[in-house]
Amino acid sequence: MDIDWDDLKTILAVVREGTLGRAAQGLGVNYTTVARRITRAEEALGQKLFERLTEGYRPTDIGLLAARHAEQMEQHQNALMRQLQGRDETLRGPLVITAPQILLNLHLVHVIDRFCTLHPEVDLSVNSANDLVDLGRRRADLAIRVSANPGDALKGLRLCDQHTAAFASPEIARRIAQAPEAATGWIVYDQTKGVPEAALARNRRAFVRARFDDMIAMIGAAQAGLGVVRMPMFIGRGTPGLVQVPVMEPSPYAPIWAVAHADVWPGAKVSAFRALLRAYFREHRRVFAA
């Protein structure tokens, strides 16, 4: 009465994903293999771990219990892999970084370019993601993030402070220059309350023209002349077809950090990338501040 550790890993994947297919995808095997492993595990334990439904595999109590423990095992496996990586002193092999899309487009591509030239043996993967990537579970080795602090269990290097300001198309900028008191239409981010306080302070008639849930789309909207957008300085300055408009005082914004799990932090590849980041942002820091 014992169970294969890989079968436990498989059970965890199926509990997480809900179907054989998605679990198989995550595990990098065919879904029939997943089905067979589950069956084998059930036979080994003499217990049903899942109910077979048409919409997928639903875990039984016992399946959930097994998954909980498998999760613990996964954490230890992750810890091991992180520590191995942290003591890896070679500049070879895989390295995964993640960063916000816009920051990548406008700046990090240059850092990446240089890194690939300096360290051609590193297999660099770039994960352009706007949501937070789980560094503890090794979805990435190094993350470039815009936030107030690195977060718990993570180490961080503060790369650069930022300001935001208002940007719009040249056409709109001209109209504002001609009639500063006229009502100005804003494009705002979905989650924000409305027109920035700093803008209302200068023009009480500022109003929300539209709400977007995606920053890239907002930039496009600004370029197309839909309205004024508040955005980090580096975006406005780095995007063609946008000019800064003096409808609000530039205000401080969350700084840019390079963060990694403390285990991974000392690794050669992560250190090397960090060094290039530091140099780049030191050189270009004026682009990010008012």
Next chain:
Amino acid sequence: MDIDWDDLKTILAVVREGTLGRAAQGLGVNYTTVARRITRAEEALGQKLFERLTEGYRPTDIGLLAARHAEQMEQHQNALMRQLQGRDETLRGPLVITAPQILLNLHLVHVIDRFCTLHPEVDLSVNSANDLVDLGRRRADLAIRVSANPGDALKGLRLCDQHTAAFASPEIARRIAQAPEAATGWIVYDQTKGVPEAALARNRRAFVRARFDDMIAMIGAAQAGLGVVRMPMFIGRGTPGLVQVPVMEPSPYAPIWAVAHADVWPGAKVSAFRALLRAYFREHRRVFAA
């Protein structure tokens, strides 16, 4: 860059055992398989995990690091298996018990006999061991132990209190009866200091004739007339060729416990065995006390 969980298990086994062969034995596979898995893991990590020496495999720092984490994973796997067992309500499948050799021979065999009759579908394994068996690591499901308390993380049922007394062959008993003041030779357990205090209180001339490190051998020595042996009442009474000799006051001894890991305790098979133990020892408790 990821590692197979079963390979981690294999690494742990090799670190523990030192050679491929012994590790393979513990894992229940051929040693060539172990060698292959180690090689595969090293290739996956790009790091050497062991040095190949003629006397076996010696782990590198990285190998030890991996083994440490694998050990953590093993603990979680054990916890899972225990919990599954604890909620198993069937009276089928494997059950492993461990008990001191002598207790098995003289009494537990009857409990086992009855258990096998009542629950023929249980595959009962009996581990006759005098050293403590690790219940946390599932070397046994239920242990019958002679000790003051069950121990941490374990649940216990106090089966019976015990006394010890002095026993010897009839020949020696006759001599003692004839000359109670004569010097009496004792056989004592290796670790004890010498003749029991309670014996010296009655006869100052009692002396150690020999020291043994094994209780079975001491019983044989007593039967053969080598000397007086202090032993639990149930052994002296249950062994042919031995009689109690009044050279010491019977003294309290550690009680007999049925112990199991708290996770396993509620399992049907463990509960059933425990019930029989309780009944048996209640019925025969006078054999164990003075």
Next chain:
DNA sequence: GTCCATGCATGCGTTTTCGCACGCATGATA
């Protein structure tokens, strides 16, 4: 009602893994 997408079960041929037998190296022993 038909069509399609999703997801599982099954059979078959292939790939991978495994166990076994043999050979080699090393160290202890007589």
Next chain:
DNA sequence: TATCATGCGTGCGAAAACGCATGCATGGAC
């Protein structure tokens, strides 16, 4: 020095695991 025990490496045939293709069941869209 000859012999034996222990332990590892390697090649080959067997066994197990795997991927793929096909078929079935269910539920939603038109």
